[in-house]
Amino acid sequence: MNISNALPLARWFGHRHSRTSPLQLLLRNRLAAAGLIVLIAVCILALITPWLPLHHPNQTALGNRLLPPGSDGHLLGTDHLGRDILARILWGTRVSLSVGISATLVAATVGSILGILAGYFGRHVDNILMRGIDMVMAFPYILLALAIVAVLGPGLLNALYAIAIVNIPFFARNVRGVTVTLRNREFVDAALLSGKGHARILLTEILPNVLPVIVITMSTTVGWMILETAGLSFLGLGAQPPQADLGSMLGEGRRLISTAPHVATIPGLMIFLLVMSINLLGDGVRDALDPRLKAGALRRPAARTRTAPAARQQPTGEPKGLLEVDNLRTEFHLDGQVHQAVNGPTFHIEPGECLGIIGESGSGKSVTAMSLLGLVASPPGIIQNGQVNYQRQNLLGVSDPVLRGYRGGELAYIFQDPLSTLHPLFTVGDQLVEALRAHRPLSYRAAWQEAVRRLEEVRMPNAARRAKSYPHQLSGGMRQRVSIAMALANDPQLIIADEPTTALDVTVQAQILKLLNRLREQKQASLMFITHDFGVVKQICHRVAVMYAGEIVEIGPVEEILARPAHPYTRRLIGCVPSVDYEGGRLAEIPGLPPQVSNLPVGCKFADRCDQVTDQCRAAPIELDTLNERHQARCIFAREVSA
Numbered sequence: 001m002n003i004s005n006a007l008p009l010a011r012w013f014g015h016r017h018s019r020t021s022p023l024q025l026l027l028r029n030r031l032a033a034a035g036l037i038v039l040i041a042v043c044i045l046a047l048i049t050p051w052l053p054l055h056h057p058n059q060t061a062l063g064n065r066l067l068p069p070g071s072d073g074h075l076l077g078t079d080h081l082g083r084d085i086l087a088r089i090l091w092g093t094r095v096s097l098s099v100g101i102s103a104t105l106v107a108a109t110v111g112s113i114l115g116i117l118a119g120y121f122g123r124h125v126d127n128i129l130m131r132g133i134d135m136v137m138a139f140p141y142i143l144l145a146l147a148i149v150a151v152l153g154p155g156l157l158n159a160l161y162a163i164a165i166v167n168i169p170f171f172a173r174n175v176r177g178v179t180v181t182l183r184n185r186e187f188v189d190a191a192l193l194s195g196k197g198h199a200r201i202l203l204t205e206i207l208p209n210v211l212p213v214i215v216i217t218m219s220t221t222v223g224w225m226i227l228e229t230a231g232l233s234f235l236g237l238g239a240q241p242p243q244a245d246l247g248s249m250l251g252e253g254r255r256l257i258s259t260a261p262h263v264a265t266i267p268g269l270m271i272f273l274l275v276m277s278i279n280l281l282g283d284g285v286r287d288a289l290d291p292r293l294k295a296g297a298l299r300r301p302a303a304r305t306r307t308a309p310a311a312r313q314q315p316t317g318e319p320k321g322l323l324e325v326d327n328l329r330t331e332f333h334l335d336g337q338v339h340q341a342v343n344g345p346t347f348h349i350e351p352g353e354c355l356g357i358i359g360e361s362g363s364g365k366s367v368t369a370m371s372l373l374g375l376v377a378s379p380p381g382i383i384q385n386g387q388v389n390y391q392r393q394n395l396l397g398v399s400d401p402v403l404r405g406y407r408g409g410e411l412a413y414i415f416q417d418p419l420s421t422l423h424p425l426f427t428v429g430d431q432l433v434e435a436l437r438a439h440r441p442l443s444y445r446a447a448w449q450e451a452v453r454r455l456e457e458v459r460m461p462n463a464a465r466r467a468k469s470y471p472h473q474l475s476g477g478m479r480q481r482v483s484i485a486m487a488l489a490n491d492p493q494l495i496i497a498d499e500p501t502t503a504l505d506v507t508v509q510a511q512i513l514k515l516l517n518r519l520r521e522q523k524q525a526s527l528m529f530i531t532h533d534f535g536v537v538k539q540i541c542h543r544v545a546v547m548y549a550g551e552i553v554e555i556g557p558v559e560e561i562l563a564r565p566a567h568p569y570t571r572r573l574i575g576c577v578p579s580v581d582y583e584g585g586r587l588a589e590i591p592g593l594p595p596q597v598s599n600l601p602v603g604c605k606f607a608d609r610c611d612q613v614t615d616q617c618r619a620a621p622i623e624l625d626t627l628n629e630r631h632q633a634r635c636i637f638a639r640e641v642s643a
C-alpha cells in the first residue's frame, strides 16, 4: 500500500473532497458486504445471548444425551452430556469472538508500538527490536503457541496471551516497513525542523499514516486468531470444561463424529461462518482503504489493450500516409461507468512529418497515443472501435508477436517521465543493450558499443562513462536523452513522444526539442509529438491536431492554424501561450472545466465554455468541417471565422 495515498481513518465515513467514501466502496464489494452482514448477525446474536430464552449452556441432562437437531426443546440437539447445543454454540461464539478480538487488539497494540519505534528511530533500536521479532518468527508459530500455553498452563486467558504473542511479529514487521518509508518523507523532516519532539511527531505525523495499515492487518488476521484460539481449545489447551468455546466443542464432538455428527458439525460450521465472514470483510476493508487495488492496480494488466472485434477489421484500401488512425474509440470501464476517453479521432502522419497533438490535461492525448500500440492498461481500458493502419495492416487486429515486433522497433514511444520508465536497478547502458537485442541478433559486446554510439548520437556528454550510470545518477535532461536513445535504438519509422519535455526546465527543453527535430530529419522518421504547449508545436511540428474531450476539434498545418484558428478552443489555447507570435490581445485563461468523460454532452463538447454558443451547438453532434484540403474544424462557425 502506498502510504502517500493512505487514508486516515477519519475519511472512512466520507470526506468532502472524495467522491466515494471507503464505507461506500466497502459496501459495493458484494462479498465484503455479505461478510459484514453475516458478521453483524453473529455479533448481535452473541451480544444478546444472555437475554435469550436458552437452556444453561453447562446444564447436563444425561437422559437427553445426543438428541438430534430439531428435537423438542433443543433446536440444534444435545451433546454427549445432554447439554443444549444451541445454548453452547451461542455462548461459545461469544467466548471465541472475545478471545480472538482481544488477542488481535493485544497483538496489534504491542506489535505496532514495536514497529513504529523500530522504524522511526532505526539503528540500535531497530536492530534490537527486530532481532527479537526475528527470534519469535524463527519458531513455527503454532508450536510456539503450544509451548507458551504449556509453560503458562492451559486456560483461555493463557491461550489468548499465546495467540497474541505469536502474532505480534506480523504487526511489528508491517508497521516498521511503512514507518521506515514515512520517516524519510519530507513532511516528517519539516515537522522536525518546526521544533516538534519525537513523541509528537510519532503521534501526529506517523501514527495517522500508519493506522490504515494497522487496521488492514487487523482485519486480515482476526479471523486467523479466532481459528488459532479454536485450535488450542480443540487440543484441550484453551477453554477448560465445562466452559464452551467453538474449538473445545469441536474437540468434544470429534469423538462422536460417526455416531452423532451434529455435535462436531455445528461448531465446525460456526467457525467456518465466522472466519469466512471476517476474512471476506477484511479483504473488503483492505481494498476500500486502498481503492487502487479495486481499480486493478495489483492485477497484472494484459500484454496489450483489450480490443473489441469491431476494432480488429483489416483495412480494405490503401492506408493514407505512414500511419493512419481512423475513428479510434477507447473507453475505460470503471465501477459500472463507461469513461469515453477517446472519441473517434481520425488523422494520418506522413513519412518524415511531425504531427503535434495538443490539448488540455485529460483531453485524451496520451490514451490516443497509447492505443496505437495497445499500451492502454486492460482492465479497465478497451478499444471499442477504429483502425490504426500501418503497412497495410490494422495494428489493433494484428497478432501479439507482430505487435511486439513493431513496439520498440519500427514504432517507438518516448514517455513523459523517464525516471518512472527507466529501470532503477540497471545501468542505462544495459537498458539500451536490452532494447537493441530485443530486435537484433547482437552479441552483448557489440550491443554495448552500439548503445554508447546511440548515447553519443543524442549528445550525451561522456557517453562511454554515462552508459555505466544508473538512472538516478543522471539529470532529468540526461535521462530524457537516454529515453530518446532507446526509442531511436532500432531506427524507428515513427516516434511517438508523449510530452517528453514537460518535466524539464526551459533550456533543457529547447535542447531536447532541437535534438528530436534533428534526429527526425536525419533519419527521415515521422514524429507524433504530444504537448499542451503551442509554443512547442510552433517550434517543431508541421501539422497539429487539437484535442478536446477525446475528439479532434481542429487539425491542419501549424502556420495556418496559428494564423487563423477556426475553433474557439484552439483560439483559447493559443491565447494562453505568451511566447507564440499571436497578436490576439491579452492572455486569458479558459474559463470552466472540460466535461466529464463519463457523461459527455450530445452536441459540441466545448459548448459550456464557449462564448459563441448557440442552441444549435448543443442540439446534435458537430461534425468536422473541411475548410480547405488540409484544414478541418469541428465548429458551426468555423467557415465564418477562418474566411
Ligand SMILES: Nc1ncnc2c1ncn2[C@@H]1O[C@H](COP(=O)(O)OP(=O)(O)OP(=O)(O)O)[C@@H](O)[C@H]1O
Residues within 6 Å of the ligand: 332, 334, 339, 341, 359, 360, 361, 362, 363, 364, 365, 366, 367, 368, 377, 380, 532, 597
Ligand atoms: N487508467 C485509466 N483509468 C481510467 N481513466 C483513465 C485512465 N487513464 C486515463 N484515463 C482518463 O482518460 C481521459 C484522457 O486521459 P489522457 O491521459 O489521455 O489525457 P491527456 O490529454 O494525455 O492528459 P495529460 O496531458 O495530463 O497527460 C482522462 O479523463 C483520464 O481521466
